[in-house]
């Protein structure tokens with residue numbers, strides 16, 4: 001499906017038309033994947049469009065850049081304001097924002113340090129990531145034959161374009177074999193994450209998710225789920241998890257900015273629980289959607305309302 005983009009793009013401090021947001025094919029990013037990016041959803045709320053966990057996404061972008069020795073010319077606050085402005089100038093009632101930091105046109109060798117750093121903020125409309133009815137009906141998935149990155153190879157904590165070559169292999173294998181998504185293991189054989197989402201298992205009323213040492217992106221939705229689950233009195237364990245725990249779990253779900261909270265109804269054709277979205281997944285999903293859509297009190301200051309004056313935008 002073609003991208004349903006909003007027309008204005010923020011580039012290095014100025015707004016430009018979508019059509020002009022281009023890079024030369026000789027740019028460093030093209031050959032060497034020198035790109036760090038983010039994905040942030042802006043939801044329609046009763047008080048206008050609101051970005052969900054803008055501060056944390058901006059911080060993760062800064063962290064990704066730091067790992068790759070990129071010093072940005074903009075402070076986190078300036079980038080946050082630019083994203084609020086992006087929503088406003090596009091008059092977007094809701095959108096997905098893709099901040100992109102890349103190494104641009106200049107030298108053509110591997111050394112990235114002399115190439116210019118460019119920042120783009122793009123916005124488009126994005127529905128349910130794994131299919132229109134995925135949140136209500138759940139999805140059928142598999143374990144991938146591909147593993148996530150070995151420690152000390154490509155840093156999993158950085159949201160880098162290079163890591164998504166691995167994600168693409170995982171995703172293509174899943175789709176080719178008739179699954180909506182796949183879960184990859186880490187190089188120790190423990191469960192890691194899906195190609196574009198973190199994963200949770202529920203067993204005997206307790207939640208389990210994989211730790212940062214299992215080559216996962218430190219998901220902001222994962223953190224949101226942990227917080228909401230604890231609020232609901234559920235115990236959450238972050239630990240190395242074996243593949244088979246997921247087969248015998250009562251419930252399994254994915255979480256991510258794009259995937260939101262998507263129930264998993266089978267893995268490798270093994271039914272998870274009853275094969276329907278389970279009660280804990282449903283409760284967490286309801287609470288999550290109520291928070292992001294501004295239908296529940298924002299105890300944690302997670303929403304940034306875009307239609308308010310700048311000083312009050314958080």
Ligand SMILES: Cc1ncc(COP(=O)(O)O)c(C=O)c1O
Nearest residue numbers: 196197198217219220221256257
């Ligand atoms: C590989 C991967 N893991 C996990 C996530 C979930 O991260 P977040 O909840 O911050 O969107 C994503 C989504 O961006 C992802 O691409």
